[in-house]
Amino acid sequence: MANHKSAAKRARQTERRQLRNSRTKSSVRTTEKKVLKAIEAKKVDEAQSLLREFTSVVSKAAQKGVVHSKKAARRIGRLAQQISALSK
Template sequence: MANHKSAAKQARRNEARRLRNRWWRSRLRSALKTYRAAVDAGEKEKAGSLLAPTLGLVDKTAKAGVIHDNTAARTKSRLQAAYNKLG
């Protein structure tokens, strides 16, 4: 329990940020899981239709500060490479 008003406010803000970050991370993980399932199954059409929205979600998650910019870049590179490997 916070001893000062400012500490109580900071605790509330931290909780709100935690929930928001969890929501972003959950959306991202779900999208990545769906995309990777399509790639693993060799479904080029489905993977192609999922690629752009997934890459956009990675960017938005990084912009929200949930993941680091370099992590986003690395993830996007790996997603694109997996799609290109489908042939």
């Protein structure tokens, strides 16, 4: 337990941020899985629309600092590459 008032406040803030960040990370992983499932099923149109949704979710997470911006770009790029390979 914290010995100072400010340390106790920091502990509360950290706990709230952890909850918020874990929710955001979870939604990123869930949408990524949806895109991958559509790619495996070779549903190009569905995969493209899900990629737009995933791009939005992961970009917001990167903007908030939950995910590194370069990691977000890498994930988006790799999924886009897989979808473009499907559509050829």
